Amino acid sequence: MPADLAVIGLGHLGIPLVRAATAVGVRTLGYDPDPRAAADLRAGRLPSGAWDGALTAADLRRMAAGGFRTTTDPTQLGRVHTAVICAPTPLGEDGTAALAAVGEAARALAAHLRPHTTVVLESAVYPGTTEEFLRPILEDGSGLRAGRDFHLAYSPGRLDPGNRTYGYANTPKVIGGLTPACTEAAAAFYGRLTEKVVRARGPREAETVKVLETNYRHVNIALVNEMAVFCRDLGVDLWDVIRCAETKPFGFQAFRPGPGVGGHGVPMAHAPSGSDAPSREDRPGPPGRPGRSGRSGRPGRPLAMVELAQQVNGRMPGYVTRRCAALLNEHGKSARGARVLLLGVSYKPDVGDQEGAPAGEIASRLMDLGAQVSFHDPFVARWQVLGRPVPRADALYEAAADADLTVLLQHHRTYDLQGLAVKAQLLLDTRGASPAGTAYRL
Template identity: 55%
Template sequence: MHVDQSEPLGDNAATRTGPVDLAVIGLGYVGLPLAREATTVGLRVVGLDRDPHVVAGLNAGRSHVDDVSGDDVRRMLAAGFTAHTDDDCLARAQTVVICVPTPLDGDGGPDLSAVTSAARAVAARLRPGQLVVLESTTYPGTTEEVVRPLLERGSGLRAGEDFALAFSPERIDPGNTGHGLRETPKVVGGCTPSCAERAVAFYGKLVDTVVQAKGTREAEMAKLLENTYRHVNIALVNELAIISHELGVDLWDAIRCADSKPFGFQAFRPGAGVGGHCIPIDPGYLSYKVRSSLGYDFRFVGLAQEINRRMPEYVVRRAQDLLNTADRPLHGSRVLLLGVTYKPDVADRRESPAVPVARLLRRLEAEVSFHDPYVPEWTVDDVPVPRADDALAAARDHDLTVLLQDHSSYDLPALADAARLLFDTRGRIFRPGVEVL
């Protein structure tokens, strides 16, 4: 494996060897924007990531995250930022923030391996007076029951006495230009009042509003509540989409009308499923905690997961029905998937429903291609999916075009004119001849 060993851009000698204000563990969609904001306000920042390609790229001025540009990274480097793969950089930081992934394991439970690994690395270098914050999404009790014991056993120091420990849920929304890190209120919960005070003071340098929770468990629950709320309501409109189609009701128009009410209603819209790093994952953490601690199921989450997981199958069935109306079988038909990321105008494909849609279409022996301006190549189950160079030309050439993601660069009226058959799962093209979810 080749790793770029070239010197970082700029004069970063101070952050390579001297004390720093902040060390960020995990330089992905959460950690890198945090590091950028901290350097912007004048803090001395280092980053730690286990991927040598990520570290080499950042130190050479390249970004791998949608919301952080190469110019942003070069400004960070000029301000003294450096990225590392070596844990030793943690010992030089006044504050350490853990922003590592927390996926679900094969059984649908929480995979905290990255969190525990990060906590052990911090513990081995923990000094009196440091502040440690966990931002990775997890179930209520993780900071106190998992991270705190690891830090205390590994360092011999006591949280709330020798060092400060807090939880602050990340609220990064990839592609959202109106609510960045600074504009989004930051929830903070400390293990003790003094821990909370330290964490509030730290985040007060980076964001406009800090909201103090009663404790770490409440801060952990707040994050799960936010995304479980979205998960359940998306499941509601997804099931309504199925019911409305059978009843001959235009659900999109019903949502438009309901959304005119100035109180008591928030519009959610159906789609091919749920994706991203939050909505498909976070409610599973809450379900795990309820089941393991209380011995029964969180039924709302279970039902929402069941409904949202079946949406790709429903989309494929509707696609098959649409082809049947044109006297074409799905078997052997050429199907174009437009937009395979989990949300518009980003390259992020985590948990994208496009994957199960493509998998099911292939299982029914359709010939599947895709187009996405943000995705140069795409594989499903380790098999490459052919990429169309031009969306309009491909729509003319395929038997069926399925709009899975409405990227702003797509000319939707032109696509509707070009496509032989068009299935719009985003509710964007309402005209005769276009099938809408």
Template identity: 65%
Template sequence: MPADLAVLGLGHLGLPAARTATAAGIGTIGYDPDARAVAELNAGRPPAGTGLSAAEVRRMLSAGFRATSDPAVLEKVRTALICAPTPPGEDRAPGMGAVRAAVLTLGERLRPRTTVVVESTVRPGDTEGYVAPLLEKASGLRAGRDFHLACAPSRLDPGNRTHGYANTPRVIGGLTPACTEAAAALYGRLTEKVVRARGVREAEMTAVLETNYRHVNIALVNEMAVLCHDLGVDLWDVIRCAETKPFGFQAFRPGPGVGGHGAPVDPALLDRGERTPGYPLRLVEAAQEANARMPRYVAQRAAALLNEYGKSARGARVLLLGVTYKADLADQAGSPAPEIALRLLEMGAQIGYHDPHVPQWQVAGRPVPRADSLYESAAAADLTLLLQHHRVYDLQSLSAKAQLLLDTRGAGPSGAAHRL
């Protein structure tokens, strides 16, 4: 099958896109500069954090998909998706190094009438103000005139068995109306519903609103968790009652921190020094602070629980269950587990971990012992601390084996463990 679509970046964004396109009968090639990762992928072994199984990758390969680190393949495609990672930097702004490299690689081989779509997480204004100039300089072509350029921010929820790439509506905004329609023609084959934004910045800002909505609401319920614990109120029962309201309420649940690839975005990070917005999103800043406090709070709760049962955190054996950011995935992006582990180590605790998806784990450059036998390790630990509720964890059985069990996810039945 000749390649018509190129997906640049074969991580948690690019590989699901390539899989969906291949399943739709679109000739798809995947480009990634990491030759080793490409070789693993072509051998049927997906990288961690993509949510794809080896069987799914093998089916992609059988349907004609191939990955490569040779940029020459980009010369013949008519559509290209920029799916390079943008991990947040120290200022929480998306790191654009991988996007820049992908855009320049594509730009040097860009042909007229090609459609380029940015799926990578970018700041509002970056598709037009950052990606377009790089493509134009590298190719000698004009965005919106010689080639189409649009943004379709990712809406992936890794591990979600109900909403996947194909049945989640996609928002698309182009540099021009023709750019929007060119991108919509592609996504009309990949998803059940395409939502056209007024322009490219509206599409980019949609992702900002969705991400900030998640973080602000998680921050609210995290602060409620601390308040309810101090007042002796069962927050989990409060949430159970509140979510029966058929309007005006959506249930969020607390946890040890907020992980994932999408970081909350403040307007101060939106422009590249061109102007300073006059109205900062104070709720977003407050939410970031509230969520950032949770790992410290969890470590303090662990120490207080040990003390309540006559044990000191110093010298205590603490078993951490689940160190990934999301249940039943290997992705550790933004997981609060390393900070919680480090704070416990600073208290003098001896930590071990168990996670079926993470064969090796380090904290501050030091390897953490992995528990081979879950129940024996829980029985031997002074405190078992559930950070992520993978399906393999039976909280009822664990509570019977563990000396002390602190459930930060409210995953077990009431009374089975101490809850956040």
């Protein structure tokens, strides 16, 4: 039976979209080039690294009952009305989003793309990607023209994994189409899944929404990370400062420091250089809209504040490691040979997704100092650092009592921090989540 929707890429963006679509009766085809991902979902098994902390086998059964099926056969993509590309875009060596998976997904779709299909990109990308990178792949591979033969749009992924207040239905969805008709086609689809659709002027504006939202998070976390070091040098309780400051009803939003910043959104300090997204200056614009010079392939004006934020946040794992060594030394112990237990190795509370989490670098630095590192995370069954498995503590309180130092890197709701503070020989809380006076804070 033909599906209404094809979701290309069954990861942190794709699965929530599938769940939202099937919940409202949209027959959905999930395509992933990795046969293991499709096979696991087809068999009702949870994908590895349960990124949103709430997906269960029962959810998979409900998705299947709602019309979800998976495939590794790209020919099936030619039988849908809407195709959404949710391919991963990890940070590349040049500091920009790597588009290899997006290109692979686009080529698989292009070979079977039919007229009147609505194609949407949701992956985190730099401005210009939809028009300058995705569009030519789809057009060259299909012989169809975007904006005339099929609809093309961008919609930034906005879900907050683990958030129990805001989900797919009550989080506004931003849409930017190549033409007004493209925008309306995409808006008509997403209007079935969410309560509010926000129309951007075009794909570049929608892509830049994601850049702004990601940069906003990184810059503000960098500010409080700098304040954490500043306040410690002054002997000021930063957590009390934040508690008081957030009572201001205007002009302030509370962010809290931590051991670093993770997540799938890549902060962007400047337009990328290189040939990932070639300029399409010779390509005419879509019907009813002037052509736009492609700038994504050339360096742009740097965003100095974002560059500085990346530097500040990038220093935090080293700062945490130095705090660990100093605490051990203050209590008559050396980092060499010390037993260090890391609590929470994911990048967000109550999820298992480790994308960009600072835990790996902190563990690596501690190992370089000669420490014996173990970990506990209720959402992560196995963890590797530098290709080596890290021992997992199954009995949490016993492990904390045995460790010379316990370090809270992520505050999962299941952690009883007051109880852990009683059991642990030394507890360093990098999230400021433990009761005052029960642990050392960042």
